[in-house]
Amino acid sequence: MRAIALDPRNRLLVxxxxxxxxxxxxxLWWILTSRGWxxxxxxxxxxxxxxxxxxxxxxGSVYTHLYxxxxxxxxxxxxxxVLGLACGLWLALNPFLAVVTDPFIKAMNSMPRLxxxxxxxxWFGLGIWSKVALGVTLVFFVVFFNVFQxxxxxxxxxxxNTRMLGANSRELMRHVYLPSAMSxxxxxxxxxxxxxxxxxxxxEYLGSEKGVGxxxxxxxxxxxxxxxxxxxxxxxxxxxxxxTTVSLVEDHFMRWQPSAGQTVSGxx
Amino acid sequence: xxxxxxxxxxxxxxxxxxxxSVRLATSSADTLDRPLEIREALRFEGVTCxxxxxxxxxxxxxxxxxxxxxxxxxxxxxxxxxxxxxKSTLLNVAxxxxxxxxxxxxxxxxxxxxxxxxQASYLFQVDALMPWKxxxxxxxxxxxxxxxxxxxxxxxxxxWLIRVGLEGHGDKYPHxxxxxxxxxxxxxxxxxxDPRILLMDEPFSALDIQTRHFMEDELLRLWSADRKSVVxxxxxxxxxxxxxxxxxxxxxxxxxxxxxxxxxxxxxxxEVSEIRMTQxxxxxxxxxxxxxxxxxxxxxxxxxx
Numbered sequence: 250m251r252a253i254a255l256d257p258r259n260r261l262l263v264x265x266x267x268x269x270x271x272x273x274x275x276x277l278w279w280i281l282t283s284r285g286w287x288x289x290x291x292x293x294x295x296x297x298x299x300x301x302x303x304x305x306x307x308x309g310s311v312y313t314h315l316y317x318x319x320x321x322x323x324x325x326x327x328x329x330x331v332l333g334l335a336c337g338l339w340l341a342l343n344p345f346l347a348v349v350t351d352p353f354i355k356a357m358n359s360m361p362r363l364x365x366x367x368x369x370x371x372w373f374g375l376g377i378w379s380k381v382a383l384g385v386t387l388v389f390f391v392v393f394f395n396v397f398q399x400x401x402x403x404x405x406x407x408x409x410n411t412r413m414l415g416a417n418s419r420e421l422m423r424h425v426y427l428p429s430a431m432s433x434x435x436x437x438x439x440x441x442x443x444x445x446x447x448x449x450x451x452x453e454y455l456g457s458e459k460g461v462g463x464x465x466x467x468x469x470x471x472x473x474x475x476x477x478x479x480x481x482x483x484x485x486x487x488x489x490x491x492x493t494t495v496s497l498v499e500d501h502f503m504r505w506q507p508s509a510g511q512t513v514s515g516x517x
Numbered sequence: 518x519x520x521x522x523x524x525x526x527x528x529x530x531x532x533x534x535x536x537x538s539v540r541l542a543t544s545s546a547d548t549l550d551r552p553l554e555i556r557e558a559l560r561f562e563g564v565t566c567x568x569x570x571x572x573x574x575x576x577x578x579x580x581x582x583x584x585x586x587x588x589x590x591x592x593x594x595x596x597x598x599x600x601x602x603x604k605s606t607l608l609n610v611a612x613x614x615x616x617x618x619x620x621x622x623x624x625x626x627x628x629x630x631x632x633x634x635x636q637a638s639y640l641f642q643v644d645a646l647m648p649w650k651x652x653x654x655x656x657x658x659x660x661x662x663x664x665x666x667x668x669x670x671x672x673x674x675x676x677w678l679i680r681v682g683l684e685g686h687g688d689k690y691p692h693x694x695x696x697x698x699x700x701x702x703x704x705x706x707x708x709x710x711d712p713r714i715l716l717m718d719e720p721f722s723a724l725d726i727q728t729r730h731f732m733e734d735e736l737l738r739l740w741s742a743d744r745k746s747v748v749x750x751x752x753x754x755x756x757x758x759x760x761x762x763x764x765x766x767x768x769x770x771x772x773x774x775x776x777x778x779x780x781x782x783x784x785x786x787x788e789v790s791e792i793r794m795t796q797x798x799x800x801x802x803x804x805x806x807x808x809x810x811x812x813x814x815x816x817x818x819x820x821x822x
């Protein structure tokens with residue numbers, strides 16, 4: 250009975266349990282703060298947070314901030330991905346260049362790049378581009394390393410076979426290297442979405458006049474913890490939306506890959 | 518460059534002649550007994566392949582050494598030898614995927630310098646289909662690379678899907694197909710380009726025995742339609758005899774050379790599972806195994822730690 254009742258493939262049951270967990274967490278939070286067992290001043294309270302989010306959307310004051318942050322994030326995500334893809338392919342297909350640049354790339358990857366935020370603010374001003382630049386430096390390396398690895402892992406048999414079929418180097422790129430790297434790219438893009446948000450929010454936090462990071466900074470300045478939590482929740486929801494979009498695109502491009510549990514037909 | 522007609526073989530030593538069908542290679546040319554119109558699809562002359570060893574600096578590994586061998590136009594030639602003896606290396610040289618350290622390869626009389634052998638298709642031991650393309654797209658890919666239009670290439674691919682018995686499976690991705698189906702798709706992918714030479718590297722070794730016999734029959738059926746030159750590398754002597762016109766035995770590695778060749782005078786068309794029961798087959802098998810056995814034992818002895 251237990252085994253059937255807790256079947257992880259029972260989608261309805263899983264959904265209901267998830268919802269119960271979420272509701273339970275919020276309920277606990279609400280009880281703790283409303284009874285005064287923990288301070289609502291430091292921990293906020295769910296009703297206040299909900300009211301704040303509703304207020305933002307009703308008055309429409311949040312839209313300009315949300316729009317700014319989303320534009321920064323999506324730009325950073327796209328530019329970082331394209332640059333990472335291009336550089337990854339380029340270096341992977343140029344062994345000499347890859348060996349030469351290896352220590353520099355390792356150094357740049359291991360340095361704490363968030364520290365560039367003030368420099369970018371100087372270079373690109375307080376508008377969106379300093380945040381985009383910060384996001385790009387974060388996204389770039391995630392995608393770059395995955396593409397680099399992806400190209401290196403191309404099956405030598407597939408490569409030799411495609412060459413024997415008459416593919417020139419451009420066709421090899423299009424029909425072998427790119428599709429082969431794509432599965433690596435997509436797994437990195439899920440990380441990249443979160444990281445792109447980090448770039449824009451931290452950038453806004455350090456100096457801006459618009460954006461959800463700016464909103465959070467303002468609220469923090471007046472100890473308005475409910476607004477801080479409301480801002481974080483908004484960012485989480487939009488990060489999830491972007492991640493889901495990536496998953497949809499991935500499902501379309503990666504339909505050639507076996508998904509877990511898919512039966513493989515077995516006659517010769 | 519020598520004439521078309523030279524003997525097919527010059528590298529053997531040390532085997533006693535046992536039958537008329539065993540032609541021992543000597544360094545003298547047994548040239549003129551072959552009719553002039555027989556053309557050579559492939560010709561290895563003094564081919565040696567030395568690789569840098571990963572054991573240490575300066576240490577080299579010679580996979581094949583001084584191979585002289587020719588493949589006649591329209592001939593089904595099998596190369597057998599102990600595992601790790603450099604059979605695949607020889608095939609890679611024939612394909613132009615490896616440049617020999619010394620010696621030359623000629624394709625229909627033309628020396629192959631840099632670059633791939635454009636007359637040949639290659640069927641690999643492992644799955645080499647592009648996993649991101651469907652069976653039909655995989656078969657059509659080579660035609661697209663050769664400048665055919667997409668519609669035209671797909672039409673040819675559909676035609677070949679039927680010919681290799683994959684009708685209705687064209688929209689499947691490689692992971693959705695069984696090992697045998699993938700081999701069929703690979704065969705179609707190689708043959709759709711209508712190459713004059715087909716190079717096959719233990720193509721059926723990963724298949725179960727029934728599927729394997731089935732595929733061997735299929736291969737013979739397809740081959741008999743237009744008699745391409747086939748170089749078929751295998752470690753399975755029975756497979757080699759039942760398919761081929763001629764079987765070459767390679768010595769144990771390193772520095773592998775061909776050491777004997779046997780004409781297979783079994784009648785065609787053949788049914789591989791039936792031909793294995795015939796007296797002549799068993800006789801040939803015994804003869805070739807005599808030679809091969811010694812090499813296999815040598816190979817074992819060398820690989821033992």
